Amino acid sequence: MRTVESSKRDIISMNTNILVVDDDPQVRRLCRLTLEDPGFLVAEASNGKEALAAIKKMPFGLVVLDLCMPDMDGIEFLMTLRAELPKHKIIVMSGFMQGAMLRAAQHLGGAAALAKPFSPDSLLSLVDEVLAANSPVSSPV
Numbered sequence: 001m002r003t004v005e006s007s008k009r010d011i012i013s014m015n016t017n018i019l020v021v022d023d024d025p026q027v028r029r030l031c032r033l034t035l036e037d038p039g040f041l042v043a044e045a046s047n048g049k050e051a052l053a054a055i056k057k058m059p060f061g062l063v064v065l066d067l068c069m070p071d072m073d074g075i076e077f078l079m080t081l082r083a084e085l086p087k088h089k090i091i092v093m094s095g096f097m098q099g100a101m102l103r104a105a106q107h108l109g110g111a112a113a114l115a116k117p118f119s120p121d122s123l124l125s126l127v128d129e130v131l132a133a134n135s136p137v138s139s140p141v
Contacts, residue, residue: 016131017041017058021051021077022066022093027116031064034120035127048072052080060088062131064123065110067094075108082109089130093118 018040020031025046032042043058045051047069054060063081067074074092081088090109095116106113111130114123 016061017043018062018064018127019043019045019051019054019060020064021045021048021069021074022064023047023069024066027066030120031123034123038124040127048074048077048080051077055081055085055088062127063088063090064114064127065090065092067092075104078108078110089133091126091130 018035020028020035020042021044022028022031023046028044028046032044035042043054043060045054049072051063051065052072055063065074065077072080074094078090078092081090086109089111091112091114092106092110093114093116111133112126114126
């Protein structure tokens with residue numbers, strides 16, 4: 001039996017491309033498999049530079065972003081994206097920079113924060129919550 005929640009997710013997932021940005025291939029794989037199962041289209045990038053290049057080629061309804069990465073870290077990527085494309089919804093995540101740093105990333109425009117390690121269910125629940133929100137993400141302060 002389909003629930004209202006699963007029907008709503010089906011509609012959202014059919015129209016939503018998600019970019020997962022993390023330097024750890026296992027985390028990217030976990031996110032991709034978790035998000036593809038309900039029907040989201042998922043692309044991956046291993047750092048902020050790759051993510052910016054991907055966003056210029058394809059529209060994404062959501063970015064799931066690690067804060068601690070080489071080349072261009074999550075905070076730098078977040079600030080660059082907010083300056084260029086301020087309406088992207090972003091979930092920030094980190095296993096090292098928890099607490100104050102995750103809150104700071106949210107203040108800079110992240111719609112939500114996720115501490116690592118996380119379960120597939122908590123990722124999917126947060127993605128549903130962020131995508132269901134009608135209000136645009138705030139611009140950097």
